[in-house]
Structure formats: structure tokens, C-alpha cells
């Protein structure tokens with residue numbers, strides 16, 4: 173086969189890049205170092221035989237919102253989604269919890285005197301959610317199109333979560349902000365953490381926070397089938413160390429982190445670009461604990477059993493302390509824990525019965541500490557009989573994650589620390605950001621805009637850029653999901 177383009181790395185972004193190229197008629201080959209494609213989008217029997225766990229990503233609001241997947245149609249990849257009744261919940265003590273449903277009205281009604289402030293925060297943006305998704309899933313340094321909406325959203329998004337939470341008086345409403353912002357791994361006092369919070373809350377009321385029936389790996393498996401059906405080739409078990417090893421091709425797209433690009437091609441890159449890549453900072457890591465359970469978690473507050481995702485760790489102030497600790501290189505006694513209970517909504521993952529609980533907490537980058545006892549203690553605050561239903565646990569520390577996937581540097585799952593600078597300039601000041609100074613070489617990983625998550629937009633936009641600059645193909649509306657002005 174004559175190869176026109178090569179993709180290194182078969183994560184969600186490498187695969188969306190390859191799918192975009194293959195659909196445009198480009199002969200593409202993907203090299204993946206692991207035995208299977210998927211990267212952070214894989215599912216496996218981590219505990220009991222037959223019980224399926226999501227190894228990394230599990231909750232997929234960004235897949236639903238993604239312009240790439242909307243245009244391609246998830247159903248065309250054989251992907252089916254299931255939405256919980258409650259998109260996410262955040263207990264602030266053993267009985268009280270913020271309960272976020274698809275309906276803004278129902279969510280606001282549960283927030284007492286913060287109902288009006290919550291509605292004001294989300295309702296002004298929901299009518300323009302498609303525009304906002306398109307804008308924030310691309311490079312932020314570009315002409316925004318709808319200037320009025322961009323300025324209105326930007327003026328709130330640039331706030332810290334801490335400042336944004338001060339608009340509310342109930343612990344529940346503050347927790348919605350603190351919990352959503354904490355996904356970013358940044359300190360809640362950091363600029364732009366408010367933007368993460370508003371955007372994730374908006375997704376709860378638009379795309380929702382669903383699971384993939386049968387595990388998130390169905391998305392990457394579906395993409396792999398799509399690439400092959402469009403003439404592409406996938407080679408697994410093949411790690412690429414240097415660009416010189418690759419067969420000749422007009423374009424090379426790299427689903428790798430900046431430090432890996434330096435190792436692969438550093439001596440060929442201009443000094444100014446090398447310097448920028450060398451300054452790329454990574455975020456705290458995660459320690460993930462997967463549980464197999466004999467029964468669902470016995471929550472004291474029964475509404476928590478309706479939620480797909482839970483934010484645990486106490487009030488917004490408690491979570492701020494935990495996130496500060498991780499950013500200071502400390503392991504918090506009471507960590508911020510993200511939990512998901514997929515089998516309550518997708519029984520195909522547990523054909524033999526039983527349940528899973530997917531959890532992870534933030535820890536310092538590179539940590540080797542097993543946080544399972546601290547995670548169990550946090551769940552027990554809201555479900556004192558939790559330990560009685562645990563059958564088995566599977567633990568992966570931050571150091572293990574880097575071993576599992578070299579893109580998770582020190583266990584950082586966000587593709588780089590989400591500072592204001594690194595959010596705006598990912599990973600270096602080039603236009604478009606996917607293009608490197610090397611002719612035909614592109615970066616397409618989560619270290620490029622828009623960053624982490626199962627949306628595939630880094631790969632898709634990098635591929636559009638390559639189609640334009642290397643193949644002289646202006647993407648048609650069929651090939652170009654979303655605003656392609658930044659390619």
C-alpha cells in the first residue's frame with residue numbers, strides 16, 4: 173500500500189485524525205505501541221471475570237457534544253449511549269447533595285435560594301451551546317465569530333472557580349462549581365477554572381453526561397473499524413521512537429505529548445519551538461481504583477443512586493484544600509474523588525450480576541501512592557456500609573498510568589497543566605497550533621486544543637490542517653465538523 177499519511181498513536185485523537193484523513197481519500201496508516209488501539213478510551217475486565225470496567229475515561233459528555241462525532245453519527249460507529257436520570261451529584265454531607273438533572277428548572281428548584289443565580293448562570297448560554305462547543309473545542313486564539321457570545325462567556329470563564337462560587341450562598345450550589353472546576357486538576361483559585369465549571373454544567377443540561385453501552389472502548393473500536401472500512405491500516409504493538417523510522421509520507425500526525433515530540437525530532441526542530449515544548453508543564457496525576465461490588469453502593473441519600481457521576485470530597489472549600497495539596501506535591505487525607513456507577517444504567521457490563529464503581533482521585537504528579545483506603549473512607553461518609561459490598565479492587569497509581577500509556581506523563585490525564593497560558597497556547601505559539609515547524613509534521617494529541625477528553629477534536633482539526641496544507645484539500649462540510657477557520 174502506498175502511504176500518504178501516518179498517524180503515531182491510536183488514542184481517540186489519533187483515530188479521529190486517521191478517520192478524517194481516510195474519509196477524505198488519503199491512504200493512512202496508524203502505528204500504536206500497545207497491543208490494542210484506544211489509549212485513554214479502553215474497557216477491560218479489571219476485577220472479576222465478565223465484569224467490564226472503563227480503564228480510563230467513562231463519562232462522555234464531550235463525545236456527545238463533539239462536532240466531529242455529531243457529524244459522523246455515533247450510531248454509524250455502532251456506539252450506543254445511556255443517560256442516567258441524574259447527570260451528576262455532589263453530596264456535601266451524609267444527607268444533603270447537589271443533584272444536577274438535564275432539566276435546568278428541576279436542578280435550580282433543588283438549590284433553594286440559589287435557584288435564580290443558577291438559572292442565570294446557565295440559561296444565558298444554553299441557546300448558544302452549539303456555538304460555544306464549536307468555539308471551545310478549537311484553538312482559543314482565533315476569530316470567535318459570534319463576538320457577543322464569546323465575550324459574554326469569556327468574561328465569566330476567565331474567573332476562578334473560587335470567585336464564581338461566591339455568587340451562590342448554598343453549599344450545594346457552591347459544590348456544583350467546585351466539583352466541576354476540580355475536573356481540571358487546577359487550584360480553584362486559578363484563573364479560568366470557573367470556565368471549566370460553567371462549561372461542564374452547561375453540558376449536563378445539553379449533551380448530558382452519559383455512558384457508552386458496553387464500555388467506552390466501543391468508541392475507539394468503532395473508529396478503528398471505520399478507518400479500515402475507508403482503506404486505512406492499523407499496526408498495533410509498534411512503538412515509534414524517531415521520525416526517521418517512519419516510511420515516507422506526505423503528512424505525519426503525532427498523538428503524543430510535547431516531550432515525546434522532542435525525543436522523536438528535537439534535533440530537527442528550531443530552537444524557539446524546542447524551548448516552548450521544553451517548558452510544557454504537566455498537571456497533578458491520578459490514582460484510580462476500580463471496585464467490583466456485590467450490590468450497588470448503599471448510599472444514605474437515595475438520590476445518589478440515580479446519578480451516573482458523583483463528585484465526592486465534601487464542600488467546595490474541602491475540595492479546594494484537596495486540590496491545593498495535590499498542586500503542592502502533597503497527598504490529601506481527604507481527596508477529591510470522581511466516581512461513576514455505570515452498571516446501574518448499563519447492565520451489559522455485568523452479565524453475570526454484580527456492579528462496578530469507577531473512582532479516581534488527584535495526587536501529585538508521578539505519585540506511587542495507593543489511595544484506595546482514602547477513597548473508600550470518602551465513599552463511606554455517604555454510604556457507611558460501602559465496605560460490606562466490595563468484592564475486589566484494582567488500583568492503578570499515577571506512576572502505573574505512565575507505564576500504561578506514555579501520554580499520561582506522571583499520571584497527568586489532562587495533556588498538560590490547565591494554566592491560563594497553557595489553555596490558550598497549546599503547546600506552542602504556532603498557527604494553527606497543530607502544525608509543527610517541520611514540513612508535514614503535526615501534533616494531534618490532547619496537548620493541542622481543545623485539550624483532554626473524549627471528543628476527538630484535536631485529531632480532527634489537526635487532520636483538517638494537514639488536508640489543507642499537505643494535500644491541498646479544502647475540507648467540504650461533510651469532512652469538516654465544526655468551524656474549520658483555524659486549520
Ligand SMILES: Cc1cc2nc3c(=O)[nH]c(=O)nc-3n(C[C@H](O)[C@H](O)[C@H](O)COP(=O)(O)OP(=O)(O)OC[C@H]3O[C@@H](n4cnc5c(N)ncnc54)[C@H](O)[C@@H]3O)c2cc1C
Pocket residue numbers: 180181182183184185186203204205206209210211212213227228229230231232233234410411412413427428432458460532573577578579580585586616617618619623624625626627
Ligand atoms: C483515569 C482516567 C479517567 C478519565 N476520565 C475521562 C472521562 O470520564 N471523560 C473524558 O472525556 N475523558 C476522560 N479522561 C481523559 C481522556 O481519556 C483523554 O483526554 C484522552 O484519552 C486523550 O486522547 P489522546 O488521543 O490525546 O491520547 P491517548 O488516549 O493517551 O492516546 C495516545 C495513544 O498513543 C499511543 N502512543 C503514545 N506514544 C506512542 C509512540 N511513540 N508510538 C506509538 N504509539 C504511541 C499510546 O499508547 C496511546 O494509545 C480520563 C483519563 C484517565 C486516564
